[in-house]
Every structure is written in C-alpha cells, then in structure tokens.
Amino acid sequence: MDFLNEKFPDAQLSDQLNGDTEILVDTKEYEKVVRACYEAGYTFCSVLSAIDWKDRLTLVTSLCRIVPEEVNTRTIHVKVDLPRSGGRVWSISNLYPGANWHERETYDMYGIRFEGHPNHRRILLPDNWQGGFPLLKDFVDHRPKRPRLVRHRYAE
Numbered sequence: 001m002d003f004l005n006e007k008f009p010d011a012q013l014s015d016q017l018n019g020d021t022e023i024l025v026d027t028k029e030y031e032k033v034v035r036a037c038y039e040a041g042y043t044f045c046s047v048l049s050a051i052d053w054k055d056r057l058t059l060v061t062s063l064c065r066i067v068p069e070e071v072n073t074r075t076i077h078v079k080v081d082l083p084r085s086g087g088r089v090w091s092i093s094n095l096y097p098g099a100n101w102h103e104r105e106t107y108d109m110y111g112i113r114f115e116g117h118p119n120h121r122r123i124l125l126p127d128n129w130q131g132g133f134p135l136l137k138d139f140v141d142h143r144p145k146r147p148r149l150v151r152h153r154y155a156e
Contacts, residue, residue, distance in 0.1 A: 048102035091117040109135040
C-alpha cells in the first residue's frame with residue numbers, strides 16, 4: 001500500500017495476516033483516503049459500519065479491489081475514531097452508490113451523521129423513533145414488553 005504511505009504519512013497503517021490492510025485516519029482525511037483508494041482501483045465498498053468501544057466509536061469502511069486476473073481480493077479497511085455522540089464524517093455515496101444504505105443504517109444504529117448524503121433519513125427504524133441508537137452498548141430499550149408468539153409444530 002505504497003500509495004497510502006506516500007499520500008498520508010500521518011495515518012497509522014498496518015498489514016494483517018490475511019493480506020488485508022488497515023489504515024486509521026483523522027476525520028478530516030477520511031474522504032481523501034477513500035478517494036485515493038477508489039482511484040487506485042478499490043471500486044467496491046463491501047462494508048461500512050461502526051464499533052462501539054464505550055469511550056469512542058470507530059467507523060470502519062472496507063474497500064475491495066476485485067480484478068479477475070488476481071487470485072485474491074485485496075481489501076483496505078479505512079478506520080476513523082469518532083466521539084460517541086455527534087460524530088460526523090463526509091458521505092462516500094458519491095463514489096460508492098452502494099454505501100448509501102450502509103451509511104443510513106450506520107446512522108440508525110450508531111448515530112454517526114454523514115455530511116453531504118443525498119438521502120439522510122432512517123432506513124431500519126421508524127421515522128419518529130426517539131429511543132436512541134440500538135447498537136450502542138449503553139442503549140436501554142424503554143418500549144413496553146410484548147408477548148412472544150411461538151408457533152408450535154406438531155408431529156403428524
């Protein structure tokens with residue numbers, strides 16, 4: 001990943017045993033790193049989600065380079081540390097249209113806002129949801145409990 005080392009010398013870059021590369025960047029550099037990866041042939045965004053570490057959130061964007069002549073798919077995991085509340089990064093859905101839904105889901109579940117997103121609204125939760133962000137570790141579900149319906153199967 002020489003192109004990342006050259007363009008972003010301040011980023012923390014590490015190679016994994018499986019051949020993937022991880023790069024931890026500052027929030028301001030996120031869009032530039034993703035654009036550099038896109039221009040280097042990493043044209044498929046396979047995952048965009050977050051990790052809750054209790055003291056911060058880490059946005060993880062996995063970008064793949066799929067070339068028929070190459071045996072293995074190469075993947076770069078771009079990571080950004082964000083505050084647990086009010087985290088914001090630029091949307092990458094202009095480069096990766098499939099990231100549109102991933103970004104909306106990440107907002108729904110973790111509360112990370114994506115600036116410049118073309119349709120930044122809820123995708124999994126109702127539009128009037130007021131209960132917080134369900135995948136945060138301190139989330140408490142205050143909805144009333146409903147009875148669990150179980151369908152019994154009978155042997156014939």
